[in-house]
Structures are given as C-alpha cells and as structure tokens.
Amino acid sequence: MQSHTINSVRFLNKQINNNERQNYSKWWKEQIEIYGTSVSYYTHGYALSSHNFLYGEDPTSRFIKTNDVILLTDITNDALMLSKFGIMADCDMTCVAHISSFYEKFGQGFEPKAGDLIRLTEFGADRPGNRAAPIYEITERDDEYLPMTNPLIGHYVWYIKCKRFEYSYEPGVELSPVNIQTNDDNDYGRLDGGSNESNLVIPYPQNIGDTAEVIFDSGNANLSNPAPPSTDCQVVQSPVIIRNRGKGKYDYYNYFNADLDD
Numbered sequence: 592m593q594s595h596t597i598n599s600v601r602f603l604n605k606q607i608n609n610n611e612r613q614n615y616s617k618w619w620k621e622q623i624e625i626y627g628t629s630v631s632y633y634t635h636g637y638a639l640s641s642h643n644f645l646y647g648e649d650p651t652s653r654f655i656k657t658n659d660v661i662l663l664t665d666i667t668n669d670a671l672m673l674s675k676f677g678i679m680a681d682c683d684m685t686c687v688a689h690i691s692s693f694y695e696k697f698g699q700g701f702e703p704k705a706g707d708l709i710r711l712t713e714f715g716a717d718r719p720g721n722r723a724a725p726i727y728e729i730t731e732r733d734d735e736y737l738p739m740t741n742p743l744i745g746h747y748v749w750y751i752k753c754k755r756f757e758y759s760y761e762p763g764v765e766l767s768p769v770n771i772q773t774n775d776d777n778d779y780g781r782l783d784g785g786s787n788e789s790n791l792v793i794p795y796p797q798n799i800g801d802t803a804e805v806i807f808d809s810g811n812a813n814l815s816n817p818a819p820p821s822t823d824c825q826v827v828q829s830p831v832i833i834r835n836r837g838k839g840k841y842d843y844y845n846y847f848n849a850d851l852d853d
Contacts, residue, residue: 602743603743603744605744608743611743612743612745612747615742615743615745615747616689616691616745616747619687619689619740619747619748620689620691620692620747622663623661623662623663623687623688623689623692623748624661626663627661627662627663627664628661628662628664628711628713628714629659629660629661629712629713630659630660630661630662630664630709630710630711630712630713630714631656631659631709631710631712631724632656632657632658632659632660632696632697632703632707632708632709632710633654633655633656633657633707633708633709633710633763633764634654634655634657634704634707635652635654635704635706635707635708636649636652636653636654636655636763637649637652637706638651638652652761653761653762653763654708654761654762654763654764655763656763657696657697658696658697659696659712660688660692660693660696661692662686662687662688662709662751663686663687663688664684664685664686664687664711664714665684665685665686666682666683666684667682667683667684668682681754681755682725682727682754682755683752683753683754683755684709684727684752684753684754684755685750685751685752685753686709686749686750686751686752686753687740687748687749687750687751688703688748688749688751689747689748689749690734690746690747690748690749693749702732702749703729703732703749703751704729704732705729705730705731705732706728706729707728707729708726708727708728708729708756708764709726709727709728709729709751709753710724710725710726710727711724711725711726711727712724725755726755726756726764727753727754727755727756728753728754728755728756729751729752729753730752730753730754731751731752732749732750732751732752733749733750733751734746734748734749734750735750736750
C-alpha cells in the first residue's frame with residue numbers, strides 16, 4: 592500500500608505525468624516562437640559512399656539550403672584575434688530548437704547534425720555596409736541538457752552548439768560580402784633592388800625524387816640483391832655504415848670515425 596501511494600505522487604513517474612510534460616513542451620515551443628529569431632538552415636550533403644579516404648572527406652559534398660526555422664539563440668562574440676592564418680573571430684553560439692518544430696519543417700525524424708549551417712538571416716538583414724548575415728556551423732547537438740532543457744526528465748528541445756563558420760569554398764553557400772582578409776599577393780623572392788631576379792616560385796633545395804632513390808633505392812629497384820660496393824674503397828677493421836645513394840653510388844662511414852673517405 593505504501594509503495595503504491597509513493598508511486599502515485601512521485602513527480603518523475605512518466606506513467607502519470609504525461610499531461611505535465613505536455614505543458615512543458617508547449618511552454619518551450621511558445622518561448623522559442625515568441626523570443627526566437629528566424630534563421631536559414633543548410634544541410635551538409637556528406638555521403639559515406641563518396642568518402643575519399645585519402646583526403647578524409649567527401650570532395651563532392653555541397654551545402655543544401657532548406658526551410659527557415661525559428662531558434663532561440665545565445666551568441667558569444669569574442670574579440671578578434673590576429674594569427675599567422677589571418678584574422679580569426681572565434682565566436683560561439685548556442686541554440687535551442689523545439690523538436691516538433693523541426694519535424695514540422697523538415698519531416699518526421701529529421702535531426703540537426705554536426706556540419707550543418709545556420710545563417711542568422713533575420714538578425715543580419717539590416718547590417719550596415721552591405722554586410723551579410725553571420726553563419727554558424729553546428730558542432731554538437733544534444734537532447735539532454737539537464738540544468739535547462741529537461742524538466743520532469745522530459746525531452747522537448749534540441750540543445751545545439753555552434754562555431755562561427757569560416758568560408759571553405761564548398762558549393763551551396765556563398766562568400767559573405769565585405770569579408771575580405773588582408774593578404775600579400777606579391778611575388779615570392781627578393782624585393783626590388785635585390786642582386787638577383789625575383790622568383791615566382793619559392794625555391795626548395797630538397798628533391799623528392801633524389802630522396803626516394805637514397806631511401807628506397809628506386810634507381811636500382813633491387814633491394815634484395817644490391818650492387819656490391821666499389822673494390823677500391825678503403826678497408827677498415829671497425830664496423831662500416833654503407834648508405835646507398837642509388838644508381839650504383841654508395842657512401843661509406845666508419846661507425847667510430849665519421850671521416851672515412853669513399
């Protein structure tokens with residue numbers, strides 16, 4: 592009798608608190624529709640069947656613009672940071688979206704996923720200087736954020752975390768105007784007045800072909816039976832290290848005396 596009474600009044604008993612959870616769900620939906628902002632939602636068209644395992648990505652993927660949806664947003668605009676990669680705006684955004692609203696807009700079972708984009712269309716519609724609406728990329732989606740979104744241990748909304756999107760030249764989303772980074776597009780090489788002509792290509796002393804011949808003996812292509820060393824090399828009693836330079840060329844080093852001639 593005591594157990595039955597306790598279960599009848601236990602607030603988190605989902606068998607008897609369905610009406611209360613429905614009230615919370617409608618409350619969340621009302622708050623989002625009243626205080627939220629309309630955004631444009633872009634899905635990322637990644638497909639596992641087109642995945643390139645060499646580059647670790649799908650080179651044919653593109654962003655696809657879908658319906659607009661209303662989200663409750665909290666934006667943290669950090670200070671701009673100048674790095675060797677340019678000016679970085681490390682901004683975060685947290686969104687709350689009602690689960691049933693997503694189903695109504697995109698179909699039953701649709702869920703936001705990492706890699707999708709959210710453009711704050713309504714928020715950035717009247718920005719000065721022809722600036723575009725900021726775009727954020729989803730990094731995490733969760734239906735359980737206990738301190739805020741799950742009263743009566745119900746699941747009503749998506750709790751979404753985002754990072755400011757950096758234009759990646761993937762098709763489907765355009766570059767924001769007035770978002771041009773300062774860069775140096777001059778030719779590489781010496782400045783005007785130098786002693787030699789300017790170089791259009793940065794010179795590198797290394798050569799991958801020569802290095803491959805040294806390491807893999809690709810010039811002889813016969814690692815199991817390499818050519819014998821020259822007979823006129825100096826003979827020593829101490830151990831000798833032989834380095835194959837390819838094409839029948841060998842370097843000989845005394846293990847204890849690095850000045851051994853070849």
